[in-house]
Amino acid sequence: MNIRAARCALAALAFGVASVVAAGSSASAAPRGHVAASLLSEAASIEPGRPFWVAIELRHDEHWHTYWKNPGDSGLATQIEWALPAGFRAGEIQWPFPGHIDDGPLTSYGYTGRTLLPVEVTPAADAAPGPVKLAGHVSWLECADICVPGSADVSLTVPVKPGGGAPLDEKRAPEFAEWRARLPLDGAALGYSFAGRFDDATLEVDVTPPAWMTSGVGSAELYPASAEVIQHAAAQQWKEDTKPFQIRAPRTTAFDTTPTQLAGVLVSANGWRGAGSERAIAFDVPLARSAAALAPVTPGAAAAAGPGAATSVAAGPATRVHASDASATPGAATAGAALSLPAALVFALLGGLILNLMPCVFPVLSLKVLGFVQQAHHHRRVAIEHALVFAVGVLVSFWVLAGALIALRAGGAMLGWGFQLQSPPFVVALAALFFAMALNLFDVFEISGAAVTSKASSASARAGWMGSFLSGCLATVVATPCTAPFMGAALGFALAQPAWVALAIFTALGVGMALPYVVLVSSPHLMRLIPRPGEWMNSVRHAMGFLLLATVVWLAWVLGKQAGNDAVITLLGSLWVIGVGLWIAGRWGSIVASDTSRLVSRFAAVALSALGLWFAISHIDPECSAASPDSPACQIRAPAQTRKPVQEGSTTWEPWSEERVAQALAAGQHVLVDATAAWCLSCQVNEKVALSTSAVQAALADKGVVTLRADWTHRDEKITRWLGSFGRAGVPLYVLYGVNPGGREPETVVLPAVLTPQIVLDALARLS
Amino acid sequence: MKRIRSGASAALLAALALMPRVALAEAVIGKPAPAFSLPDTNGHTVTLAEQQGKWVVLEWTNPECPFVKKQYGKGNMQKLQETYTGKGVTWLSIGSSAPGKEGNYPPARWNEIQKERNAHPTATLLDPDGAVGRSYGAKTTPHMFVIDPTGTLVYQGAIDDHSSPFGDPADAKNHVAAALDEGISGKPVTTASTKPYGCSVKY
Missing domain, CATH: 3.40.30.10 (Glutaredoxin)
Incomplete structure (x- = not known):
């Protein structure tokens, strides 16, 4: 029995399933247009003369965006023309703070995913009881690689109930509250004061926080209300180590006008009323030409400098450094996090070591140890090679996971570590994989090396390496939900950093996780402590099989929390089908069977496994999966449980x-x-x-x-x-x-x- | 970086994120316009320097952009080109779309397109690496620049004051025509810069 080959094949199966899932989700692209619009009301019924909130809901296809009130370098703000009943009045669109959309040297400000643009509507004072229809024509510019104008007639009907108290729609109210929380607060009303100045190259705004604001805001970015002020695509610098806080941005020189007033929105990492509070404030400040020349904003320094503080001083013309400007860059990158880089690296290494003992990783790694045992006593060098390949597998998968996470977050998705387990299809695939591995350990079926190894011995060695590599991947994937004690702070630090720092931290984590095995096999002393292969290994394998089944039980419970009872039952059904398939493979597909019998039974096993997985995954409500987490189905059902x-x-x-x-x-x-x-x-x-x-x-x-x-x-x-x-x-x-x-x-x-x-x-x- | 959400190339993109972004330079009103030398669709090289003594219009264009289509669909851009090239103005349409992006074509296809849409620029210039677009800070299609006979930039910005992909350009105030009329008759240009509107240049 070749454990590694078995795992190799199973992992390949899981990969296949993952791509089937991916293909399935992308097939459900929008029928026409790339943005769908509708009109929502927060109120279940309304009262005459009493203002209430509606929202233009925009659902963007992946990669597509629409624009903020200042679209930035290109684009157009979304508009609505209202057709309201007599006496009804609609306010302006209230713009939630946008995100950056970076496209080569150009930057736009806009929205992706699902977006609500709130509008306050005041009903007629003499509105008669009964349903009223609010209608409008929304027009926007939707862009991805290309731009297409889009528009839609939207409407909603809501009953007028005088004296009814204008109750909120229970399903809608939370998301309205969420989107209103993204509307900028009035900075001045909150106690902030502002002062602005500029020279030919630089714009500088002092932000004096109110006395009660004892902490910083992490970092902040300026989104100007008008396109004629700053270079949108250029890096900005935020400084909060001394008061007043200060934001600096390169001015645009394309316009021959001199700015006299700057209105805009400042978006912070942590919130303007303390950690976790509203992230955006609006301000409007007179601008004056600075008497002294301002130090230039060093391009790229804010994003790339990291802990190396000296760069921004060196980059500017040294002769005219403004008193407070020398420190514009350094604090910004680390201000939001409580850790230094070396400490984060040490924590990450320790965290990686501890991950090995986590209940979700342990079974996978014990299999690894069994593999070492089989090899180590015969070929120590081979064992060391395998341990190293395993380490590479761990590292590569940490990089892939971390890279995906960093890229997705850069794209605006609010994801955190362990995000893949928030996807029900992933949980199903993982449960099926563990179930199959357990059956393998119970000797229900074997993936004998014969098919691979009969060709050439070098191929068998390579297949073995692939197995070691994949078990590294597998260990990483199952480890992520077990955020070990030291990892919380290290990962939080990592994701708040420039990409290279984040990757360094994830690398330390991977090294920590793989380290024990590399040390174990490379030390003859330690290897002597491991008993010789024998009958005891079979007992261990069976015991590990039960551990894996326990993991399946846990995953089924997770799935139940995510997708409900039906999803658990379909998962169990699919495991049953997969079990039958693998039993067939074991009974008629073993190495002693005839070629035809092997071929047919293996085909049957693969077909049944695929069928089982398809069955379970396709029965997860397609409206609510990783591909469309913002769909109404998720929005409604998920919170209902919590x-x-x-x-x-x-x-x-x-x-x-x-x-x-x-x-x-x-x-x-x-x-x-x-x-x-x-x-x-x-x-x-x-x-x-x-x-x-x-x-x-x-x-x-x-x-x-x-x-x-x-x-x-x-x-x-x-x-x-x-x-x-x-x-x-x-x-x-x-x-x-x-x-x-x-x-x-x-x-x-x-x-x-x-x-x-x-x-x-x-x-x-x-x-x- | 636009496709940053695609998970498949996530690791590659993470690596790309480490590279500094190449920023735009910006042409400044009242200063010499950045020099350039670009091939046209017929294989000739066109330089700004050799236009000395003439008024020059630079028109960043992408035939598939809805904002450009609005101008050409109503015959407006063609009419401007005919009117002002008739008065001795050099009108250069420039395509800065990168290879593989919308609005990038081989020269022969460009000539067909210009014929199909009945365009009358002095020449159509190819800037597939975007170097000239970046040196001017061209952000949108259309994005218009007007250069006087001494080589000084006198207008940059939108084609007109109706920033929408719909409507008839004839109803809008055309900033380029105004700048050229004022400039040619020896008056200072009243509106020397506006915010350009349109699709992003596909660098």
């Missing part, structure tokens, strides 16, 4: 929202937030061993702590953003907000990623 308070012992876990946190704090109550996900094993463990213990529950009740749960089982941009405000890219995260009696800002304590009852009790005891 929005309800959950009673655990004497503790009631309410669903988390930033509004609920603010509300509780305003009411003088302490708040504990548990950020968790069904697929995060360490989260489950923490909840069981610490948060659910009677001592902790009693202390929570005693202090009157409001307990909120942020469930990240599904993709949730708000939670991703909130995690990011604590420098985290994944769960678990435990945050305790303590109210101060003096009415000052609440104290925020981040608890460790591995909880014991005592840690929680100590933190609670410090609350006033």
Whole structure:
């Protein structure tokens, strides 16, 4: 029996499935146009004269975008012409802060994915009871590689109920709140003050925060309301190590006009009212020509400089450095994170080591060890080679995962570490793979090396290497949900950094994970501790098979949380079909069977496995998958499970929202937030061993702590953003907000990623 | 970088993200227009220097862009070209689309297109590596530049004041015509710069 070849084939099967899934999802492209528009109302019914919110909903195909009010270098802002009943008035489109759309040397500002553009509508004061129809013609420019004008007639009907209280539509209200949270706050009303100046090359705006704003905002970017002020595609510099904060951007020289006023939006990483608050503020400030020449904004410095601080000083003309300008770049990159690069690398290495002991990785790695045992006693050199190939497999898959994550986040997707487990088809494929591996360990079937090895011995060696490589990949993929204790901070740091720093950290993580094996096989001393191959290995293999089945049970539970009971049943059905297929392969496809019998039974096995997987994946609601996480089906169903308070012992876990946190704090109550996900094993463990213990529950009740749960089982941009405000890219995260009696800002304590009852009790005891 | 969401080439893109972006230079009103030398669709080389003594119009174009189609569909751009080349103005249409992108064609196809849409520029110039587009800061199609006989840039920006892919350009105020009329009659150009509108140049 060749374990490696078996795993090689199974991994190939999983890859095949993944591409089938991908093909299936891309086939469902929009029938015409690349952006679909509709009109939504936040109110279930309305009252005469009482303003309410509607929104233009734009659903963009992948790669397509529409534009903000200032489209940037090219493009057009979306418009609506209203056709409203007599006496109804619609306000202007309220623009949520946009994202960058970078295209070579050009930059535009706009929206991708699903976007709501809110508009406030005031009904006629004498509107008669009964349904009214609000209609409009929306026009936009949709662009990807090419640009196409788009338009649509949109309408909605909503009943007028005088005295009805204008109740909100329960399904819609949360997403309206979410999109309104992206509307810029009035910076001046919030207590910020601004001062602006320019010279021929540079625009500079001082941002003085109000006294209560004790922290920085991480980083900030300027989105000007008019296209004639700055070079949109050029790097900007944000400085917040001293007050006032300051943003600097290269001026555009294409226009012969002199700016006298600058209106725009500043978008921050962490929020203008403290971590996790609203990210955008609007400002409008008079501009004056600076008496002294301003230091130029060093192109690319903000993005590429990283920890190397000296570059921005050296790059500018040294003779005319403005007093405060020399430090414009350095702090910006690291201000938002609490770690230095060397510390992050060390944590990542340790985190990688610890990953090996995580319950999701352990079975895969024990198989690896068995492989070493088989080889090591005969051919130490071969074993070392395999260990190294395994290490390469780990590293490459870390790079691919990290690269995908970085690229997707750069594209605006709010994803975090472990994001692939938020996709139900991925969970199904992983469960099927583990199930097949378990059957393999139970000797139900063997993928004998015969087919591969009979050709040439060099091919068999290569196949073996491929197996080692793929088991490295597999170990990485299954490791991601087990964010080890040290990894939370390191990964959060990584994703907030320039790409090369992020890749360095992921590399350290991979090295840490692969290190024990490389050390083990390269040390004859250690190898002597491992017993000789023998009958004991069969017992271990069977035991590991049961461990794998336990993992399948866990994945089925995750799938149930994500896609409901039916999805679990179809998964079990598909595992049954796959089981039959693999049994056929084992019974008639073994090495002793005739060629024809082998061929037919293998074909049957592959066909049944594919059928089983297709069955399970196609029965996941196609509306709600990784390819379309923003679809209405996901929006409606996913929160339905999580929005309800959950009673655990004497503790009631309410669903988390930033509004609920603010509300509780305003009411003088302490708040504990548990950020968790069904697929995060360490989260489950923490909840069981610490948060659910009677001592902790009693202390929570005693202090009157409001307990909120942020469930990240599904993709949730708000939670991703909130995690990011604590420098985290994944769960678990435990945050305790303590109210101060003096009415000052609440104290925020981040608890460790591995909880014991005592840690929680100590933190609670410090609350006033 | 536009296809950054495609997962398949994610690792490659992550590597690309490490490279600094090449920024645009910008031509400045009242300063000498950036010099250039480009091949036209008939294989001749056209330079700005040899236009000394003539008014020059640069028109960034992409025949498939809806904003360009609006101008040509209503015959507006052709009429401008005919009118002003008739007055001795050099009108150069420039394509800066990169190979493989919308609006990049071999010279023969360009000649067909210009004939099909009845265009009358002095010459159609090919700038597939975008070097000249970048040196002027050409952002959109159309994006218009007017250069006086001394080689000084006197207008840059939109073709007219109706920034929409729809409507009749005849109803809009044409900034290029205004700049040329004022300039040729010896007056200063009133509106010397506007925000260009249209599709992005496909660098």
